[in-house]
Amino acid sequence: MELWFTENHTDNVRFSIKIKRQIVNEKTPYQQIDIFDTEEFGKVFVLDGYIMLTEKDEFIYHEMITHPAFAVHPCIKNILVIGAGDGGTIRELTKYDSVEHIDMVEIDERVVAVSKEFLPFTACRLDDPRVHIFYQDGMEYVRARGNEYDLIIVDSTDPLGPGTSLFTREFYSDCFKALHEDGILINQHESPFYKNDAEAAKSIHGKIAGVFPIALVYQFHMPTYPSGHWLFGFTSKKYHPVGDIRCADWDTLGIKTKYYNTALHAGSFALPNYVLEILQY
Amino acid sequence: MELWFTENHTDNVRFSIKIKRQIVNEKTPYQQIDIFDTEEFGKVFVLDGYIMLTEKDEFIYHEMITHPAFAVHPCIKNILVIGAGDGGTIRELTKYDSVEHIDMVEIDERVVAVSKEFLPFTACRLDDPRVHIFYQDGMEYVRARGNEYDLIIVDSTDPLGPGTSLFTREFYSDCFKALHEDGILINQHESPFYKNDAEAAKSIHGKIAGVFPIALVYQFHMPTYPSGHWLFGFTSKKYHPVGDIRCADWDTLGIKTKYYNTALHAGSFALPNYVLEILQY
Numbered sequence: 224m225e226l227w228f229t230e231n232h233t234d235n236v237r238f239s240i241k242i243k244r245q246i247v248n249e250k251t252p253y254q255q256i257d258i259f260d261t262e263e264f265g266k267v268f269v270l271d272g273y274i275m276l277t278e279k280d281e282f283i284y285h286e287m288i289t290h291p292a293f294a295v296h297p298c299i300k301n302i303l304v305i306g307a308g309d310g311g312t313i314r315e316l317t318k319y320d321s322v323e324h325i326d327m328v329e330i331d332e333r334v335v336a337v338s339k340e341f342l343p344f345t346a347c348r349l350d351d352p353r354v355h356i357f358y359q360d361g362m363e364y365v366r367a368r369g370n371e372y373d374l375i376i377v378d379s380t381d382p383l384g385p386g387t388s389l390f391t392r393e394f395y396s397d398c399f400k401a402l403h404e405d406g407i408l409i410n411q412h413e414s415p416f417y418k419n420d421a422e423a424a425k426s427i428h429g430k431i432a433g434v435f436p437i438a439l440v441y442q443f444h445m446p447t448y449p450s451g452h453w454l455f456g457f458t459s460k461k462y463h464p465v466g467d468i469r470c471a472d473w474d475t476l477g478i479k480t481k482y483y484n485t486a487l488h489a490g491s492f493a494l495p496n497y498v499l500e501i502l503q504y
Numbered sequence: 505m506e507l508w509f510t511e512n513h514t515d516n517v518r519f520s521i522k523i524k525r526q527i528v529n530e531k532t533p534y535q536q537i538d539i540f541d542t543e544e545f546g547k548v549f550v551l552d553g554y555i556m557l558t559e560k561d562e563f564i565y566h567e568m569i570t571h572p573a574f575a576v577h578p579c580i581k582n583i584l585v586i587g588a589g590d591g592g593t594i595r596e597l598t599k600y601d602s603v604e605h606i607d608m609v610e611i612d613e614r615v616v617a618v619s620k621e622f623l624p625f626t627a628c629r630l631d632d633p634r635v636h637i638f639y640q641d642g643m644e645y646v647r648a649r650g651n652e653y654d655l656i657i658v659d660s661t662d663p664l665g666p667g668t669s670l671f672t673r674e675f676y677s678d679c680f681k682a683l684h685e686d687g688i689l690i691n692q693h694e695s696p697f698y699k700n701d702a703e704a705a706k707s708i709h710g711k712i713a714g715v716f717p718i719a720l721v722y723q724f725h726m727p728t729y730p731s732g733h734w735l736f737g738f739t740s741k742k743y744h745p746v747g748d749i750r751c752a753d754w755d756t757l758g759i760k761t762k763y764y765n766t767a768l769h770a771g772s773f774a775l776p777n778y779v780l781e782i783l784q785y
Contacts, residue, residue, distance in 0.1 A: 227518070233544055234522070234543075235521065235522035235542065235543045235544035236519075236520070236521055236522070236544055237508070237518075237519075237520040237521075238517075238518075238519060238520075239517070239518040239519075239520065240516065240517055240518075241515070241516040241517070261516065262515075262516045263514055263516035263517050263698075280697075283776070416561075416725075416727050417544075442725070444697075444723070444725065444731070444732060444733035444776070445732075446697050446731035446732060446733060450725070450727035450732055451725060451726075451727060451731055451732015451733055452725035452727060452732055480777055481776070481777050481778045482776040482777060482778060483776070483777070484774075484776070484777055486774040487774040487775065487776055489771065489774065490770065490771030490772065490773070490774030491771065491774075492771070493765075493767040493768040493769075493770065493771030493772075494768065495564070495725070495762070495763040495764070495765070495768055496761055496762050496763060496764070496765055497762045497763060
């Protein structure tokens with residue numbers, strides 16, 4: 224017998240992974256959660272039919288969503304993370320001794336629970352004493368904050384289902400207000416390749432660039448996401464992601480990474496012409 | 505009715521494209537050629553079951569295999585291209601007025617013939633008077649050359665089937681001999697992500713670095729290749745691909761590109777840690 228999981232990247236493109244067994248199959252009030260065990264990718268975590276992470280390549284996503292801000296901002300102490308219930312982003316953030324406080328806002332308590340049980344490679348630091356988890360809507364949480372954070376990370380799903388409100392101009396304005404005057408916002412920015420993803424990337428950039436003085440986009444290779452070409456946004460009130468990079472300081476910290484390094488950091492902001500055109504830089 | 509083409513990226517990973525119709529299905533003395541028409545990618549050109557190019561993203565591969573050498577070497581006149589029967593590499597090379605002579609060595613005459621008939625978007629410049637096509641084995645052709653070329657491009661298939669000899673140390677030594685004293689070799693370098701591809705990338709780099717004084721690798725996003733994370737080698741007798749880049753000179757040429765630009769050129773040589781480890785830089 225063969226068991227295959229298939230994700231539709233578009234109506235005309237399918238990506239399929241051979242499954243050893245299904246570990247979780249649960250409908251929560253917010254979404255459908257599935258976890259599979261696979262030969263190629265180890266554990267595969269799926270929300271509403273879309274791969275969120277695999278054990279084999281999650282390090283790329285989680286390193287790239289966290290470390291660039293730390294190589295630019297000289298002292299990140301207070302952090303807000305929205306989404307990220309699998310814990311991978313938290314695992315990377317807790318590598319920094321300078322970090323004093325992390326508020327994590329995840330709408331779906333079950334994501335954290337199943338991650339703790341079945342995805343220990345990402346969930347391993349969710350019990351760090353600096354981490355404070357709030358199970359509520361990210362947009363509502365941010366609305367009530369002001370001048371509190373050095374860094375906000377929006378580790379959202381796609382602009383569908385429970386994550387939709389995290390792609391509005393109103394939300395980005397609330398993030399601006401919640402950040403200190405030298406604060407940085409990093410957000411999941413979709414992909415430039417397939418039409419729907421590219422339209423989302425364009426829309427996100429237009430909204431953020433209307434709110435923040437510095438709004439740039441960086442790219443990375445994410446093999447299990449559609450097209451493998453994925454983007455994050457580096458949005459900031461003060462620091463430029465390349466001009467203000469402090470390579471030697473970051474290197475001195477001795478943070479162990481498998482994808483990120485400071486040369487790659489600078490390189491990842493050099494985008495292809497067709498991506499620049501989509502974003503209308 | 506639905507018709508789907510599936511490529512096995514590994515034994516456990518499949519990539520499938522919805523097909524409108526099959527245009528070519530031909531067994532040559534060297535390989536199986538298929539061409540499909542698709543909604544998502546336009547024409548899709550397949551050799552021995554592996555996607556060689558699609559109309560939607562071939563520009564990425566063909567721009568990245570050609571333009572970096574021209575932004576570094578001040579005067580490329582004589583070029584040898586091995587493989588590349590679809591014509592996409594030739595299309596990009598013929599954008600340069602400085603180019604005087606291009607020898608193209610393609611083992612399979614039928615690849616050129618079907619490309620001219622069905623892939624005009626890549627084959628459009630194969631009749632340029634500067635292009636001289638030889639239908640023979642690339643390795644044998646190079647063996648007989650000495651001090652003739654400014655640039656050699658090895659636009660090969662994977663290290664399987666008719667392309668195998670293009671991945672030997674002997675072949676790279678013959679390329680060294682065939683190049684001028686400031687010559688550059690650009691080669692298809694596989695991918696770092698899936699095990700077999702990564703082993704090939706490691707093997708290629710080890711062999712080339714044993715022959716040329718400068719042997720570096722650069723990366724790009726190739727959505728229809730396995731993992732979307734693909735590599736080319738920039739190997740050189742004299743010029744460093746980043747240290748010797750002449751951005752202003754290249755920009756002055758006014759070459760139109762959809763992926764390549766000189767900022768991205770420099771950035772593409774900044775590799776992730778896990779790739780550096782595979783290549784043992």
